[in-house]
Amino acid sequence: MTDEVILQVRDLKTYFTVDEGVVKAVDGVSFDLHKGETLGIVGESGSGKSVTNLSIINMIPNPPGKIVGGQVLFSGKDLLKISASELRQIRGNKISMIFQDPMTSLNPFLKISTQMIETIVLHQGLDKQAAKEKAIDMLKLAGIPAPEKRIDQYPHQFSGGMRQRVMIAMGLSCNPEILIADEPTSALDVTIQAQILELMQELTKRLGTAVILITHSLGVVAGMCDTLCVMYAGRIVERGKTDDIFEDPKHPYTQGLIRSVPRLDKENADRLYSIPGQPPNVIDLPDCCPFYPRCEKAKDICRKKYPPVTGFENGRAVSCWLYAEETK
Amino acid sequence: MARYFIRRALSLIPTLFVIVTLSFFLIRLAPGGPFAREKDVPEFILQNLLKRYHMDEPLGKQYLRYLGDILRWDLGPSFRYRDLSVNEIIDKGLPVSMTLGVTSLVLAVVSGIAVGIISALRQNKWPDYVAVSIAVIGISVPLFVMGPILQLFVGMRWKILPMGQWISVHGIKAIILPALTLSFPYFAYIARLSRASILEVLRSDYIRTARAKGLKESMVVWKHVLKGALLPVVTYLGPAFSGIVVGSVVVETTFLIPGIGRPFVQSALNRDYTLIMGEVIVYSVILIFANLVVDLIYGLLDPRISYK
């Protein structure tokens, strides 16, 4: 990981308009991504992690969603403002995205070769034959045995883990600067999960690709990510280096998350800890800290106003009234 | 793949058997013999007639004789039209009906899919509303209303197209109105079906992946969406053809087309046993065959079946 920043997300806001009101799925998210860095975004379902990712490459379905504010700066351009054709040149090419469920993410009616070749031909200008060879190379890198034969097969002829390997191969085939992985292992068996994560780590380190990894599992994050963003109700509540956060979680939510992880090194079989309460229904959320109903350390001001960001050294930041100055 | 095909083919034989047997007993056991309409026939003439058509034999024997005849494709003489055999009637009318039927089916499929695509891609804009409305009209207007109305306006009042009768009389123009009438409800259903199917596929994960790869929207649609989205339409082709066969009875009557549909109702009303049986068998064979072909096409198109 270097110090060169390749992606800057500033105050990203994506809202969804539904019958009952406005869902502020992403409400002011900001972070930086450095070259070669693996950034993890952690949060519960509904926290806004996936929407953040889709917003980065501007793939929010227009009714009912809309990116209402913020900037996504990449290669000197704001991805939210450029034209559709420029955007298409970046997707799959400079910024690649792979999704959660490999069963449904691959087109069941097209051969793997077709699906991989089209990206390479489109973005790298190779002819079909050359593209096919490149695709076979990628499959080999991804650990698929006999790739020359298997490339002409259909997705249903692969197992779940294999399919995800194909997705990864496809995602990295144009050597992107950033790979966004949206819960890539959640739909897989635990044993396969580890393999896939290892594969991702190895390939991205080799190719120098930065990764944004979305997950709800702290275990995954601990193993793979250099930096970490914790999201809750559409906002980032804590940010920093993974090791720092694990050692000293500052936000009560983060603390709760880490406490909930069952640990082998704890002797007594205590009751497993879980954060009391439910994630909020984010329709028409009032101006407050959304975590306050579940927070042990909530203060009066938490109910009234959203806490500002408090910065610490080493890239650490927290949004919590415990650390912020209450200005009246 | 071959096994799939063979399995489907074999399963149709019992169906055919059931139909043939069912029709036989149904018709034989229905009240009123074929001669019930005639004026009082002297007893011995009646006996002779019965004998000629083997109706004096026990039911079981009649059935076996009947099965044998079918296997030899001898459908017997018509009860009503004494000097014509059923085979002759069917031979003359079948090509006509098949032409009409296939034309209607092709028309319905091609226009239905086209409209479905346009409608899905322009969802909630005016082409969509127009298409959806036309589609609902299509499934709401009965064939026997559509036919006469087309005849009345296009044929009689505006005199653009011939009102009835077949190609031999009016040339190729004669097929337009009947084919339009017959295909309209199926065009409508196929349009709705393909629209819904395309919309559903557009929402699927693998289309999201395709877009995330930076593909142009047109490529996404043509290459990725259509193949999967049109499979339900292929499945529908079987019932559609079946419906066209049924509908052809009315359309042929309305437009005076010399196919096998027109004699069908007549033979039912006249209790022309042999003719009805012959028609039922012919229709059933056609439909069973058509369903088989559809299954085959589906199997070829869906890689999940063709590559096990």
Added chain:
Amino acid sequence: MSEKKEKQAVNEFNQVMKPVSLWADAWKRLRKNKMALISLYIVSFYIIVTLFAPLLTKAGIIYDYREQTISNASLPPSFKPAGQLVIKKLEARIADLERTLEEQKAEEAANGPSGSYGFDFGAVPGTETETADQSAEVDPNLNFSLDFGGHGTDTESSSNPLVRELGYQKEALEKVKTEMNTNPGYQKVYVLGTDDLGRDMLARVIYGGRISILIGIVGTLTAALVGILIGSVSGYVGGWLDNLLMRFVDIMYGLPYMLIVIIIMAMIGEKARGSFVILFVAIALVSWLTIARVVRGQIISLKNSEFVEAARSMGASTPRIIFRHLLPNTLGVIVVFSTLLMPSFIMNESFLSYLGLGVSAPNASWGTLVSEGVRAMEFFTWQLLAPAVAMTLFLFCMNFLGDGLRDALDPQSKNRT
């Protein structure tokens, strides 16, 4: 945050949570769909009018559909009283006759006397015209001579049938004119015209609708019941019973069942054919298939849910589970598909009636009316259009309504706009 009333449930942020039941939710969604809502109103209107048709007839709002007024036969739709229309018709016919006679005269003048005046049984070709007095006698050896003689008519000869008809029409015209205000038949207003026996088309269409809709509702209910029964048992019990039943359904799906229904109805004979029950049964036999399939699908997907397990663990018997637990949850699908089944049922019934195999006289359903209308469509188009449009509109609205219900009850469903 402001104070909230005690009764309303409040979440952790003090936001009011409105409880929403499935039906209320669906109704809200349906209301938004304008076309479906309009369709609902139209369908309700149809049902109410046809339901209360006998009352309306008694109250004199619509005419009796059986009443035949021959003098008012085949009148076009109009808001004017019938008498005026009859007059117009007669006048048109008279003008037509006069014109033809003119043409005849012209032709005669050019080519000499023509031999034929049409079918003339007794007269010798080229006979002189008789005098008015002579024509007062009716010669029984000639054909009927409805020549009233001497009333200022232009009829000169009883040998030219056109002239005789001209005379008759003019007589009739006079008669109508005098009776215009006294004969109640001439004062009726036929909004949709009349048929060839002088029956009010509006009344016939309404009563036709009564029959069609009645058949539709009862038939659909029957088919639905059969479908629900078979589908739920098949889905819940599974195993060989399920296989057998579904194979049966598959076979029936592939058949041109309407052809078989035609055969059945034709075989049955006229007496039995008039019975509605047979009609219901025949069509219902083939209509239950889709509902059975759909219900079975729902049951299968629900039968392994936790609430079913819970019920079973408390000792509920199979029928109880099916009827009290599973079916209420499939009600949504049942309603949707029943609503879509009804137009199909009515279509099938009118198809049979059109062919003469459905409802038989004196009852007339929309199908029968269309069948009659087709025969008259060249000259009396309204006789076809009135029932055709009425029926099409109803079916159209039912289909739209069914679609709307489907969207409202299951927003995730495939056919959602």
